[in-house]
Amino acid sequence: MSVAVLGSGAFGTALAISLAGKGPVTLWSRSPEQARQMQETRENQQRLPGLPLPEALSVTDDLDQASQSDTLLLAVPMQKLRGMMSDHAAALRGRVLVACCKGIEMNSGLGPMAVMAETLPGTRTALLTGPSFAQDIARGLPTALTLACAEADLGRDLQAQLTTANLRLYRTTDTIGAELGGALKNVIAIGCGACIGAGMGDSARAALLTRGFAEMQRLAVLKGARPETLMGLSGLGDLMLTCSSDLSRNYRFGLALGRQEPFDRSTTVEGVATAHAVAQLARDNRIEMPISTTVAQLSNGDYSVAEAMRSLLNRPLKEE
Numbered sequence: 001m002s003v004a005v006l007g008s009g010a011f012g013t014a015l016a017i018s019l020a021g022k023g024p025v026t027l028w029s030r031s032p033e034q035a036r037q038m039q040e041t042r043e044n045q046q047r048l049p050g051l052p053l054p055e056a057l058s059v060t061d062d063l064d065q066a067s068q069s070d071t072l073l074l075a076v077p078m079q080k081l082r083g084m085m086s087d088h089a090a091a092l093r094g095r096v097l098v099a100c101c102k103g104i105e106m107n108s109g110l111g112p113m114a115v116m117a118e119t120l121p122g123t124r125t126a127l128l129t130g131p132s133f134a135q136d137i138a139r140g141l142p143t144a145l146t147l148a149c150a151e152a153d154l155g156r157d158l159q160a161q162l163t164t165a166n167l168r169l170y171r172t173t174d175t176i177g178a179e180l181g182g183a184l185k186n187v188i189a190i191g192c193g194a195c196i197g198a199g200m201g202d203s204a205r206a207a208l209l210t211r212g213f214a215e216m217q218r219l220a221v222l223k224g225a226r227p228e229t230l231m232g233l234s235g236l237g238d239l240m241l242t243c244s245s246d247l248s249r250n251y252r253f254g255l256a257l258g259r260q261e262p263f264d265r266s267t268t269v270e271g272v273a274t275a276h277a278v279a280q281l282a283r284d285n286r287i288e289m290p291i292s293t294t295v296a297q298l299s300n301g302d303y304s305v306a307e308a309m310r311s312l313l314n315r316p317l318k319e320e
């Protein structure tokens with residue numbers, strides 16, 4: 001089975017580098033200029049500088065060529081997934097699609113699995129998610145991720161196809177739990193970054209992370225996830241990584257909010273749109289998601305970090 005990665009950002013490039021250790025892989029960029037640069041320099045200078053592209057990795061800007069592969073990894077930001085799939089529906093039809101994005105679509109409240117199902121009904125789909133920074137994967141550091149696929153046999157095939165020497169995949173059929181774990185942890189990571197940036201300390205971060213995890217479980221279980229999925233790589237594992245590392249863009253965005261410093265808005269920070277989607281889901285489903293809702297308000301500039309923390313501390317007392 002052949003594989004191509006569609007989307008030449010940091011994560012798509014890192015996955016293609018890792019997969020190239022096993023055999024030929026194609027990386028598609030929508031930008032002819034970026035594709036040419038990568039072919040010439042054998043590096044993704046824009047999104048993943050300093051990490052060489054192996055020989056087995058070929059770069060193209062021709063989607064028809066890339067989509068000849070049996071398995072296509074879709075490595076674009078969540079809010080771009082629907083548009084990218086609609087633009088290229090004819091080329092993607094009939095292939096196995098593996099979404100590699102973490103988030104909830106703003107207007108629909110849907111995750112990547114539902115967006116793929118709506119855009120190309122009948123397509124065989126899966127999700128790759130979990131704790132990993134693109135730089136770590138590209139450097140060949142040990143990493144473990146979750147491959148979620150509702151079709152157990154296809155999940156097994158994809159697990160074997162996409163596991164590499166240093167990237168170990170676990171599988172699950174709980175696609176709802178896997179996608180909500182990956183989406184919701186980014187929101188909590190913004191909150192944790194803001195808390196550290198504002199000098200509120202590690203104890204406050206531990207409280208946010210733990211109560212944030214309670215929110216993640218509440219929404220995920222309501223949507224049909226298995227609680228144990230949230231305890232795994234795609235939930236707790238990714239939450240811990242993202243809430244504690246400066247390599248995370250969501251965490252760094254939070255740090256900047258807390259320090260009242262500017263932040264480059266062109267950086268992919270999935271948790272901002274997802275926080276707004278979660279706030280809407282909380283209203284629609286009448287559940288409490290106070291930290292996620294506060295992060296949405298914070299990222300809008302409605303609150304200072306100090307005000308946000310005060311509003312969380314002043315909530316009615318309750319059982320844990």
Ligand SMILES: NC(=O)C1=CN([C@@H]2O[C@H](COP(=O)(O)OP(=O)(O)OC[C@H]3O[C@@H](n4cnc5c(N)ncnc54)[C@H](OP(=O)(O)O)[C@@H]3O)[C@@H](O)[C@H]2O)C=CC1
Binds near residue numbers: 031075084101103
């Ligand atoms: N970076 C990481 O460590 C990890 C990222 N992820 C997830 O992977 C997803 C992608 O993130 P990442 O690669 O880091 O993001 P980047 O910001 O590095 O790159 C995003 C890429 O998507 C491309 N893109 C955007 N819109 C489209 C479109 N409509 N059609 C085709 N390509 C498009 C961009 O192209 P252009 O440059 O032309 O705009 C760019 O190459 C996110 O959901 C993220 O949460 C998951 C795990 C780790």
Ligand SMILES: O=C(CO)COP(=O)(O)O
Binds near residue numbers: 242247250
């Ligand atoms: O998802 C990630 C780690 O698992 C990457 O996090 P950021 O998108 O915050 O950089």
